[in-house]
Amino acid sequence: MMRTATAFAPATVGNVGVGFDLLGHAMVSVGDRVTVTRLERRTVVVHCDSMTVPEDPATNTASAGLLRLIQDLNLSFGFDVVLEKGIPLGSGMGGSAASAAGAILAASRLLDEPISETELLRYGMIGESVATGSFHPDNLAPCLLGGLVLALGKDPLEVIRIPVPEALHCVVVHPKLRLDTRDARAVLPSHVRVPDFVTQAGMLAGVIAGCYTNDLGLVGRWLQDMIVEPHRGPLVKGFANVKDAALDGGALGCSLSGSGPSLFAWCDGKAAGERVRDRMVAAFAESGVESRGWVSPVSAPGARIEHEE
Amino acid sequence: MMRTATAFAPATVGNVGVGFDLLGHAMVSVGDRVTVTRLERRTVVVHCDSMTVPEDPATNTASAGLLRLIQDLNLSFGFDVVLEKGIPLGSGMGGSAASAAGAILAASRLLDEPISETELLRYGMIGESVATGSFHPDNLAPCLLGGLVLALGKDPLEVIRIPVPEALHCVVVHPKLRLDTRDARAVLPSHVRVPDFVTQAGMLAGVIAGCYTNDLGLVGRWLQDMIVEPHRGPLVKGFANVKDAALDGGALGCSLSGSGPSLFAWCDGKAAGERVRDRMVAAFAESGVESRGWVSPVSAPGARIEHEE
Numbered sequence: 001m002m003r004t005a006t007a008f009a010p011a012t013v014g015n016v017g018v019g020f021d022l023l024g025h026a027m028v029s030v031g032d033r034v035t036v037t038r039l040e041r042r043t044v045v046v047h048c049d050s051m052t053v054p055e056d057p058a059t060n061t062a063s064a065g066l067l068r069l070i071q072d073l074n075l076s077f078g079f080d081v082v083l084e085k086g087i088p089l090g091s092g093m094g095g096s097a098a099s100a101a102g103a104i105l106a107a108s109r110l111l112d113e114p115i116s117e118t119e120l121l122r123y124g125m126i127g128e129s130v131a132t133g134s135f136h137p138d139n140l141a142p143c144l145l146g147g148l149v150l151a152l153g154k155d156p157l158e159v160i161r162i163p164v165p166e167a168l169h170c171v172v173v174h175p176k177l178r179l180d181t182r183d184a185r186a187v188l189p190s191h192v193r194v195p196d197f198v199t200q201a202g203m204l205a206g207v208i209a210g211c212y213t214n215d216l217g218l219v220g221r222w223l224q225d226m227i228v229e230p231h232r233g234p235l236v237k238g239f240a241n242v243k244d245a246a247l248d249g250g251a252l253g254c255s256l257s258g259s260g261p262s263l264f265a266w267c268d269g270k271a272a273g274e275r276v277r278d279r280m281v282a283a284f285a286e287s288g289v290e291s292r293g294w295v296s297p298v299s300a301p302g303a304r305i306e307h308e309e
Numbered sequence: 310m311m312r313t314a315t316a317f318a319p320a321t322v323g324n325v326g327v328g329f330d331l332l333g334h335a336m337v338s339v340g341d342r343v344t345v346t347r348l349e350r351r352t353v354v355v356h357c358d359s360m361t362v363p364e365d366p367a368t369n370t371a372s373a374g375l376l377r378l379i380q381d382l383n384l385s386f387g388f389d390v391v392l393e394k395g396i397p398l399g400s401g402m403g404g405s406a407a408s409a410a411g412a413i414l415a416a417s418r419l420l421d422e423p424i425s426e427t428e429l430l431r432y433g434m435i436g437e438s439v440a441t442g443s444f445h446p447d448n449l450a451p452c453l454l455g456g457l458v459l460a461l462g463k464d465p466l467e468v469i470r471i472p473v474p475e476a477l478h479c480v481v482v483h484p485k486l487r488l489d490t491r492d493a494r495a496v497l498p499s500h501v502r503v504p505d506f507v508t509q510a511g512m513l514a515g516v517i518a519g520c521y522t523n524d525l526g527l528v529g530r531w532l533q534d535m536i537v538e539p540h541r542g543p544l545v546k547g548f549a550n551v552k553d554a555a556l557d558g559g560a561l562g563c564s565l566s567g568s569g570p571s572l573f574a575w576c577d578g579k580a581a582g583e584r585v586r587d588r589m590v591a592a593f594a595e596s597g598v599e600s601r602g603w604v605s606p607v608s609a610p611g612a613r614i615e616h617e618e
Binding site: 020192 | 469498531
């Protein structure tokens with residue numbers, strides 16, 4: 001039986017412009033690392049390299065799901081959780097989902113009986129909802145499963161893996177501006193006009209059809225956010241310039257990653273992604289904002305065990 | 310050169326519950342028949358077997374597109390149009406789209422130079438928008454193209470053929486109740502709540518994913534209309550009972566066809582469709598409403614030329 005396991009859980013792009021609260025995908029090379037060790041006591045202890053993450057296990061995104069797991073499975077033991085945040089806090093890159101996903105995945109390796117993927121998702125969501133105050137699986141599901149995931153419903157949650165065109169790459173650029181998820185939710189409208197609802201739902205359907213048919217032209221014609229971006233974009237200094245730079249550089253589409261302030265841009269190929277990333281970083285710099293960018297295939301793998309013993 | 314052509318244009322199910330103003334599909338065995346003959350004069354003359362269809366060519370759905378065609382192509386000749394309405398008027402079965410599609414398809418055979426599918430759609434939409442007072446391609450596009458079609462945008466219109474699981478059949482039941490498209494639009498809300506927008510957009514995406522992956526279970530879990538049906542359903546006497554009868558009979562989903570009063574139900578297989586149709590007709594009868602039902606593969610063919618000389 002394993003006593004300790006370390007999971008790497010990737011950053012994710014939630015919403016993806018067209019799929020507010022529904023669609024998300026994983027990124028490579030940036031993520032959180034979570035080491036979970038069995039404790040004799042029925043409790044959860046959290047240690048974190050970042051002082052601004054709450055260490056109270058009931059409100060920490062990495063541990064809230066584990067507390068529930070102990071209760072539900074009536075475990076006789078507990079967990080020590082060490083959280084190494086690789087994802088910038090409040091960046092819109094799915095950091096809370098990654099901590100929750102990494103913790104439940106690592107903890108699942110220490111159980112006497114394995115739990116299903118559905119259970120991993122469920123306990124991960126418990127952690128994630130502690131952090132965001134509401135239930136939105138568009139980061140958690142792709143973080144656990146990898147690739148591009150459409151997450152529908154709540155109870156039960158249905159996750160649908162959308163096939164990803166091989167050439168599809170994603171740029172994420174993180175400006176050194178902090179934007180709290182709750183603040184970003186506060187500017188959302190409560191209602192949308194019916195014609196805008198129709199147009200935006202059609203855009204989601206068009207992008208999904210483009211993914212199934214490997215048609216990046218189709219993806220590029222409809223990868224737009226008419227509902228949320230007009231409200232959240234202005235919260236990010238330089239947003240319009242950076243988006244213009246991405247589209248001028250050939251991006252298929254560009255919008256906020258999750259609730260921002262990071263932006264994502266989908267591109268046809270890795271080279272295009274690197275060019276677009278450089279333009280976006282330069283455009284932030286022109287607005288006086290320091291930023292950092294990553295390029296990843298959209299078909300990036302999900303959370304995985306790096307080490308166990 | 311052809312002097313006369315007769316087109317058959319099928320009935321269609323618009324909206325399909327999840328895709329308000331976006332998604333539609335063709336039906337077999339019920340449709341309009343449109344015979345177009347070249348005239349020496351640069352004009353359009355309409356004859357119709359139904360007295361309640363306007364015979365003024367500028368406001369008739371079958372001829373308004375042809376008038377524009379004469380102008381745009383600067384034709385030296387005109388068209389005589391004979392319209393045989395096989396689709397009940399005001400039924401929500403895409404009758405105005407079928408007349409428009411049949412007319413433009415037949416007229417296109419009489420031109421000296423062929424026109425493209427895009428142009429057929431464009432002129433068909435001109436006719437259709439005369440009838441409905443607005444631009445909604447969810448009947449016209451599947452009527453011309455056949456099968457299940459997602460129609461996005463306006464100028465240009467993008468039509469996406471969604472692959473249809475072979476077993477997927479559609480029941481349409483038409484009650485002898487007339488509901489005008491404009492009246493049905495009047496009860497629509499102007500806005501939707503953001504959480505409902507998210508849920509409904511996700512349902513559309515889920516159904517489309519189910520079609521691409523031939524997963525009727527997935528289709529059945531998400532084929533629901535939360536936005537429009539609550540407002541329009543109550544306009545149709547017996548709606549709730551007929552819908553319950555369809556779902557109890559094993560339908561994957563059931564809602565209004567277009568703006569009603571007809572209902573559609575998607576079913577897994579032809580036999581299930583026939584069983585569901587009988588239950589729906591019986592449920593209408595219990596509400597004192599006479600009705601007629603059809604069963605068709607969702608992959609029904611689009612408008613076609615039946616005869617030309």
